[in-house]
Structure formats: C-alpha cells, structure tokens
Amino acid sequence: MAATWDDVSAIARDLPSAEEGIRFDDPMWKVGKNVFVWVRPLRRRDLEELGDAAPTGVIIGASTADIGERLALIDEDPRAFFATSHFDNYAAILIALDHVDPDRLREVVTDAWLARAPKRLAAEFERGLAR
Structure with a gap:
C-alpha cells in the first residue's frame, strides 16, 4: 500500500515540538523554525x-543529516529515494511515497526531524526523555 501525506503527518505529529504549516502553498512540518x-x-x-x-x-522532501546520508538512501532504494540537481548542495532527499515502505518512511521522517531539531531536544528525544 502506498504511503500518503497523512501517513507522513501522523509520524511528524508524534515528534516533539513538531508543527504543521504551509510553505510555498504546500504542506510541511517544522521543528522550531526549521522545516x-x-x-x-x-x-x-x-x-x-x-x-x-x-x-x-x-x-x-525530507532533510538529511548530510549529503552522505542522502546518497546512502538513494543507493538503498532508488525507486523510493532520489534527488535532482536542485538539491546538489543541500542535505535533503526526495521521496516517492508510492514506493517507500511505511516502516522506512517512519525512520526517514524521524531522522529528518533529528537533523533539524535543536541539539538539546534531539539529544533528549534519543535518550527517550522528550515528548
């Protein structure tokens, strides 16, 4: 079954301090000021x-910790994960929701949050303290 934006939102909603919004007329999730x-x-x-x-x-689109993580995701599953030249110098990945495994989607969205969350909040989350 293909993942949907609703699935992405359900994952993001469970992450500490995540807020839903609109950017360039499209839905997005941010933590603090960071999408x-x-x-x-x-x-x-x-x-x-x-x-x-x-x-x-x-x-x-989803943030990645660095360009190396983006490249590793593409190598892992190029049907689900890809990038265009627009993202050459940016730590982010494009994801085709029709092709991503739901469990993997949860991991990638959580990793995106970790990449953009304030360091203290991310550390608390990883220790199981943040909510």
Missing part, C-alpha cells in the same frame, strides 16, 4: 532532468 519534511511536487526542470524515470504520485 524537516514537506510536500515537494516535481517542477518542469525536475521532470526534464529525470525524464522517463520521473516518479508519479506524491513526492515529499
């Missing part, structure tokens, strides 16, 4: 770049 996951429709340039490999369905 960690967002709906990211493919743009014309993305579609041209990806060609026939361009996924359909809902695409989201």
Whole structure:
C-alpha cells in the first residue's frame, strides 16, 4: 500500500515540538523554525532532468543529516529515494511515497526531524526523555 501525506503527518505529529504549516502553498512540518519534511511536487526542470524515470504520485522532501546520508538512501532504494540537481548542495532527499515502505518512511521522517531539531531536544528525544 502506498504511503500518503497523512501517513507522513501522523509520524511528524508524534515528534516533539513538531508543527504543521504551509510553505510555498504546500504542506510541511517544522521543528522550531526549521522545516524537516514537506510536500515537494516535481517542477518542469525536475521532470526534464529525470525524464522517463520521473516518479508519479506524491513526492515529499525530507532533510538529511548530510549529503552522505542522502546518497546512502538513494543507493538503498532508488525507486523510493532520489534527488535532482536542485538539491546538489543541500542535505535533503526526495521521496516517492508510492514506493517507500511505511516502516522506512517512519525512520526517514524521524531522522529528518533529528537533523533539524535543536541539539538539546534531539539529544533528549534519543535518550527517550522528550515528548
């Protein structure tokens, strides 16, 4: 079964200090002032770049700890995880919700939150203290 933005929101809602909002007319979740996951429709340039490999369905963006993490996700499952040149110098991944495993989605959204959360809050969460 394909994941949905509602699934992403259910995961994000359980993370400490996560707030839902709108950015560029699309839904997103942030922690503090930092956006960690967002709906990211493919743009014309993305579609041209990806060609026939361009996924359909809902695409989201998610922060990663660094570019190395993004590359590891793409290597792990290039149908679910990908990037375009727009993200070359940015620690984020694009995710085709139609192709991502729900358990893996939970891990990636949580990791995105950890990448953007204040250090103290992230440390408390990892120790099981934050809520």
